[in-house]
Amino acid sequence: MRVNAKAILSNPIHCLAFGFGSGLAPKAPGTFGTLMAVPLYLLLMQLPLLGYVLLLLASFIVGVYLCGKTADDLGVHDHPGIVWDEFVGFWITMLAAPAGWLWIVIGFILFRLFDIWKPWPIKVLDEKMETGLGIMLDDVLAGVYAFICLQGLVYLQVVMAA
Template structure:
């Protein structure tokens, strides 16, 4: 997607949903906003990983639901389906990719790279969700599925190397 015009930026940032959807501005990066959003998502992950798994997953679900609502507002206001500057979906996907990862930067890097791979490559069912589910749920669902797939690979790798 081309860069936001000044008018689009005003529309996006004039509503709290725009701030949430853009990852509090991370999605406004002129280069690779999805990758920037995934990297920024690692900052709250450093705190979240210390939480019990049920609380961690409750936060992920809450952000997913808030992301569906925020993304729906942005899609409706800008009339752009799945805009690239919406990166709250990358936050959720990244957190799902790392939900069962062991501690340590190699696992964070593996989860980051695998999530980006599945998010860009879009294997089934990610590709199905990307094509057939629209609106706020569509924005969020394909990245959540990519995150789950990356998380399965990370968890399997951790089990194999244990």
């Protein structure tokens, strides 16, 4: 499912959907997309919690359009290079996470595990919903699962430190 990189990068909608080009990686584009989400997260984490949540919500809404339009234009539902959904899923994982690289790495690993593993109902959403919303929802849910696990680890760290 090769795409014309120049055409992707020259179209603002496709460029965003392809994670500023990170989704053009020949292997593991979802992982590269999530890696590209990290520096943006470093900016987002400076926001107050309400601002972070509002930007997350806006990124989801915009992502439904970006991913759906790009998938339609390419004629491929959920092309592997479409990674905006990975951005949003990772940012959900990192919602209210403690500062520090350790937590970023743990969040990254947890999100990638859930995104790749696709436990129920993520797999169902991924297979059954063929719209921009479907492209976004499986990664949103993977982000929610990873968020719950990350917050559980934060809680355990606090309890063990007490």
